Structures are given as structure tokens and as C-alpha cells.
Amino acid sequence: MTGSETPPAFRLAYVPGVTPAKWVRIWNERLPDVPLTLAQVSSAEVFGVLRAGDADAGFVRLPVDRTDLSAIPLYTETTVVVVPKDHLVAAAEEVTTEDLADEVVWQPLDDTLDWEKLPGRPAIERPATTADAIELVAAGVGVLVVPQSLARLHHRRDLTYRPVSDAPTSRVALSWPQAEPTPDLVEEFIGIVRGRTVNSTRGRQQGAQQPKAKGKRPERGTGKAVGSGPRRGSGAGSGKPASGKAAGKNARGGSGGAKGCKGGKPRRRP
Template sequence: MTTPDQHFRLALTPGMQPTSWTRTWAERLPDHPLTLLQLTDAEAGPALVAGEADAALLRLPVDRDTLHAIPLFTEVTVVVLPKDHLLTALDQLTAEDLAEETLITPADDVIRWTTPPGEPSLLPTPDTTADAVELVASGVGLLIVPMSLARLHHRKDLTYRPITEAPTSQAALAWARAREDDPLIEELIGIIRGRTANSSRGRTTAPAEPERTRKPSAGAPARSGTGKPGRAAKPGQSSRRQPGRPGGGKRRGR
């Protein structure tokens, strides 16, 4: 059960952007402010189970025994490389293009390419993607990540190129199975799926009842556009005035 002024905690993993969803939430649910939490993909799932976050935008896979998840979109996989690298001459790369390159794989890697091309780095595994980006800038290797992470860690001396034949990552909305019937989560699902505020699903309050139009009772006089009762025409007689005859009366003989 939700109460007024209850904050809804939405966890965001690196690179995830709620776009216009936060604005729509504020318009529809002003009594439930949205609090955004920055968590890693490894932290998001446990935070949902522990009740430290209400929902999360993260990357699959998740533990389906404890979490519900709705896939949202598939991210484009790219190679991060220095701007002066020879491969920047290509608009798109393949696995074969990386055959002679050194690849850096951080501990928080989300691509999970089990048999990547090229040679693994001989340096210690960097803890984070941000650390791996620093290594790319130093010229010791290249990095394969979702485009959202390449943009998040953008540097003036680095660029990226899409790569085909590489695994992709899938973004999803996840929440704990223990919160299955939470109306605020239903609201968030409705917003993400583009439902209107008056949709029968994903609504915590009933919509206002539309104003009913009162029907005139039997025998009630019809009203004209001025709001005054109109005069009914006699059978066989037109209610319009004849042109050229003010008042519509009969012409008197001379």
C-alpha cells in the first residue's frame, strides 16, 4: 500500500537514462517524488531484493527467481579507440578488424564476450569501465562496450565505432518479485510503455468522471442559439422567413 509523499526510488546503472519518463512521473504522481539512485549493474539486483530501491533500469541478465524484468531495448556495441587510431578510417568494424589488437576487459564488463578477437591485455584487469577508458587513452589497447557507456565516458582524445558480430547488451526495467502488486511500479510500467494517464492499467487513482450532458425532457421547448425558447412552426409552414418580406408576413394588397 502506498501513502502520500512516499518517494519512489529508481536505480540507474551506468549509461542508463530515464529520458522523459521522470517528467511524466512528476506530472502524474506529484505526491510520490521520484528519487534516482546511481548503482552499478552488479549492485542493482541485490538492492532491489534488499528493498533499497523500488525499481531499476539495468542490463540483463538478472536473477529471475527474485526479480521481475521487462526488456526495453538492445544497446549497440562499439569499440572505444584513440582518435588517431588507423581503424577510425572505417565507419564500422568487424571482429576480423580487431584480430591484431589488444583488448581491455574491465571487471565490470557487461558485454561478456567469451571468445573475443585480438589479444588480451597483459596489464592487471581494471576494476571499472572508467579505468579501462583511461588505459585506452594511454594507448595500451581498445575497449568493447555498449554505446551508452562510450558516451558516458566520452573524452576528446577518444572516439568509438560500431562493431558487428559482437554480443549485445539488453536494457530492462526490473523490480523485486515481493513488490509484484505495487501500484507505483504499475504506474512506472505504464509510463515506460507509453500508456496514457487514463489507461485502465498503471493508475493509482481513478480518473475524474466526465460531465454528463443533460438531455431535454419530453415536451420541453427547443432552444435557439441565443438560449431563448424557439417558436415551433405550424404544420406545412416553413419556420424560415421569406426573403424580401420583413417579418415573413403576407403582402397586403394595394
């Protein structure tokens, strides 16, 4: 971003299936003076959008080419198979790829799963989009294996989905163009996504933490703390010896005290 230190808006791209609402809400609470604009971009196009500078950051699906893009993995999605509600698969809580061996499994051109080998029977052609594949499944032709968020995005009343335990998974990440240093607003959004609090966010609103003033230490060479008084019973500061003590030796039998005195009182004369 060029032209000013504080751009007029923060531009966030996201791929289908990702729901950025909670992060956008936190952004609006913390930076109400900086509007955040959203743009949904296909998984195939989102990296080009980031490289071209048309978005400051984006929610993408891994893998990410880290040659010129940075990324923070966020979460891994459950993979599901989408089928008609009256399909046999709908009676199970979870299936495996082997359970789909007799099915035509559609693989749209915008598929986000990294298959080593697609399960089921091969289809004659590949639908252009996930939405097109959903329409074929609804027509009773084949099934579709996708991340759960995409199954929810294309929800239909006549379709349902079940987890596929051994299918590849899709990982969602936050990505942005590499730059030194990272722009302040990107740092702000990274902090929000990572769950940093307002005080810990390393953004433009973060102020330097000032150390608290410490209590005054005793003055060197005085032998006592500033403002401290004499010890109890020490007689310090009075210029007199402590009670019950003679200036010289012990009161009994020592010089400096009256002989034959007891308790500090003289005897009465006979």
C-alpha cells in the first residue's frame, strides 16, 4: 500500500466456504476509523489477487507458494461426501472412500482437495465449478466430496452430507504478500486472527509499555532506609542508655551503679 501511512481501508479477500464474520467484527470494534472491505475470490484466483496488490490479505486454502507470500495455517476442515437425502450413504454416520467405490465421484475444476487417486468410478467430464457439481448430485447423478464448509455453502433441502474418514483434508490459512516490514494494518489483522488482546496487538494502536516506578531504596552509607524510625527499645536518638543498664558495667556489682541497690532503689537506713 502506498501514498500514506494509514490507507483508507483494509482489503480482505476470502475463498468460498470461509466465513470471516467474527474477525471482521473484532476489526470494527478495534479500528472503527479504518473500514474493512471484503471480496470473495475463487481458490484459483486468490493468490493472483494478493500478488497484484488488489487485497492486503486473504483467507486461502493451502498449499501457499511462500516464495513471495507469507501464510499462517488456521484450521483443518472435515471432508464430507454430498449425496441425496434418500441415498444409502445418508443412513451412515461416517463413511470411507471404499464405500464410494460404486459411485460416480465428481471432481469439479475448482476442487480444493489434493487427491492421489480419486475414489469411485471415473466421470465422463469434470464440472466447471462446485456449484455445477452440486446440481448434478441433486439430479441423482453421482456424489461429490468436498470440505464441509463448501457443503454448507451450497446447502439444499434435498441433499445431505456425511464425513469421509480417509479422504484428503483442506487447510485454511491467512496469507499476505511478503514485505519488510509488514504493513501496520496487516499486523493488526494478524493479531486479531491469532487472538491477541488489544494490549498485546503489535499494531499502530500499541503504545510502549512504561515500567512502573519502584519504591525508593535505602540511601547508601546511612545504614537505614529513608524515613525509617529508630528500633523499638534501642534508645537510639535519646542520648541515654537503655532502661535498666548502667553507663558502664552491669548495675549489680559493677562500677557506675550504687552498691547494695536492688531494683534501682536505695536501702532505708536503720
